[in-house]
Amino acid sequence: MGASVLVVSTDPQGSTMWWADRIGEALPFDFADAHDDPDSLANLRTMGAKIHVVANQKGGVGKTTITMNLAATVQDTIKSNGQTRHIFIDTPGSIEDERLLAAALDVADDVFVPLPPDPLAFDPTTRTIEKVIKPRGIPFKVVINNWDPRDSKVDMLDTLAFIEAQGWEAAETAIRRYRIHTRAPAEGKLVTQYPDNGTTLRAKQDFLRLALEQGYGG
């Protein structure tokens, strides 16, 4: 029986594919790489699934981390009836690859924009949202990622204030920074596959909250 979730990579860097390869047989969702054939993305529309694009032309903000772990969480949460219900598309983190991002946005129902609580990421994120996402009229949400609750609250408050000043909507759930997330690709693991302990439960909770907040459960 097919999985409920499909992840599609459009990133020529191939980090999503590398991670998926390392997970191997234990990969819980379907996976496809479309970076060398962006026109094929148009076929996704015929599958009757909701298409979520994870985008930010600022590199290293957590697009791949969120795509893979949110997909795994949603796959775990919804009962499979053999039909693909959600498609998550990971996109490149550079301005040079805008054609690939555009092809993904052309089929998107909505967009997640990961943003770390780091002022250096504000301007490039603004460009992606104002120049690339908004002109297409696609609903989007900023997801604060890589927040370390042990840091001072200043960066988080600055980031929330910045998002509000731009008039953007933010997801209520922020994804916290955990070393286990950073190590997971090399270990060939997804958040749903972390061994249970206090930290990993919190790490799992972030993705579960985000999934439920979006109404992806059940």
Ligand SMILES: Nc1ncnc2c1ncn2[C@@H]1O[C@H](COP(=O)(O)OP(=O)(O)OP(=O)(O)O)[C@@H](O)[C@H]1O
């Ligand atoms: N919440 C988090 N906790 C810990 N590490 C994280 C978290 N989010 C991202 N990282 C780490 O930060 C780095 C960048 O994340 P990731 O590769 O997901 O970003 P990206 O936006 O996909 O980058 P690119 O633009 O290069 O595709 C990776 O090493 C990843 O493991």
Ligand SMILES: [Mg+2]
């Ligand atoms: Mg990436």
